[in-house]
Amino acid sequence: MADSFRRKVGYSYLGPFSRDVDKEVSLLRREGCHKIFQDISTSVRSIHERPQLDLALKNLRYGDQLILLTLSSLGSNYSRVVNSLHCIHSQGIEIRSIDGLIDTSKIGNVSLPIISLLYGLLSLQEKPIYAEPNRNIDEEYFLVRNTGGRPRTSPIKERLVIRLRQDGFSYRAIREQTGLALSTIRRIIVEQQ
Numbered sequence: 001m002a003d004s005f006r007r008k009v010g011y012s013y014l015g016p017f018s019r020d021v022d023k024e025v026s027l028l029r030r031e032g033c034h035k036i037f038q039d040i041s042t043s044v045r046s047i048h049e050r051p052q053l054d055l056a057l058k059n060l061r062y063g064d065q066l067i068l069l070t071l072s073s074l075g076s077n078y079s080r081v082v083n084s085l086h087c088i089h090s091q092g093i094e095i096r097s098i099d100g101l102i103d104t105s106k107i108g109n110v111s112l113p114i115i116s117l118l119y120g121l122l123s124l125q126e127k128p129i130y131a132e133p134n135r136n137i138d139e140e141y142f143l144v145r146n147t148g149g150r151p152r153t154s155p156i157k158e159r160l161v162i163r164l165r166q167d168g169f170s171y172r173a174i175r176e177q178t179g180l181a182l183s184t185i186r187r188i189i190v191e192q193q
Contacts, residue, residue, distance in 0.1 A: 006094075007064040010036040011056045013073040024069055027098055031067050035059060050075075053084075062092035070099050153184060161188045 010033030012024045021038070028036050037056035039049070053074070060066060066088060068074065074084040088095055089104050096103040157178055164174045165185075174185050 007035075007061070008033045008067055009056050009060055009064060010067045011053055011073055012036070012038050012069040013050065013053070014038065014040045027069060028067060031098060033067055057088065057093075060091075060093045063094075065094040065096060065105065068095065068097045071097050071101050073097075153180065153188065158188050158192075161185055162192050165189055 010028030010031065012028060014021060025036055037052040039052040056066065071081050075081040085095060094105045096105065157180065160178060161174055164177065171182055171185050175182055
């Protein structure tokens with residue numbers, strides 16, 4: 001199908017870690033997308049929810065092109081991504097990612113068996129991909145990313161624990177007032193001394 005008749009619809013997914021929304025929209029606009037749909041996850045629990053992707057797919061017709069920032073926009077693990085690719089392409093919708101990982105307009109009808117094969121191979125090693133964003137798209141994301149572990153106790157709560165302990169409160173009484181675990185309370189008091 002000629003490019004002049006094909007509609008280009010863009011879709012991006014922003015995971016629970018904040019990234020630059022405007023940058024992603026401008027990248028999709030540069031690719032010629034007339035409509036852009038975007039899902040923004042606010043927590044790790046909502047990574048599977050993609051209502052804007054469903055809306056984007058309803059707006060696409062046979063021969064149109066779905067342009068993604070990265071393939072990981074389609075799902076939270078490899079098998080979901082490949083399954084989504086297979087379902088979308090089987091409806092006659094071309095898929096292209098800006099990161100260059102896939103362009104079904106260039107592989108043609110051969111792509112369905114390839115995608116099915118990928119689905120079979122990748123589903124064997126189920127691995128979440130939402131925690132591994134593409135470094136080429138957003139390098140700044142990695143500079144401010146939390147490296148894991150438990151979140152740090154706020155300085156206000158730490159000062160409260162120290163003040164309560166200095167006022168003679170027991171560890172259990174401090175726990176009831178602050179909601180912190182006993183081990184955290186002990187750590188704060190030991191670090192303060």
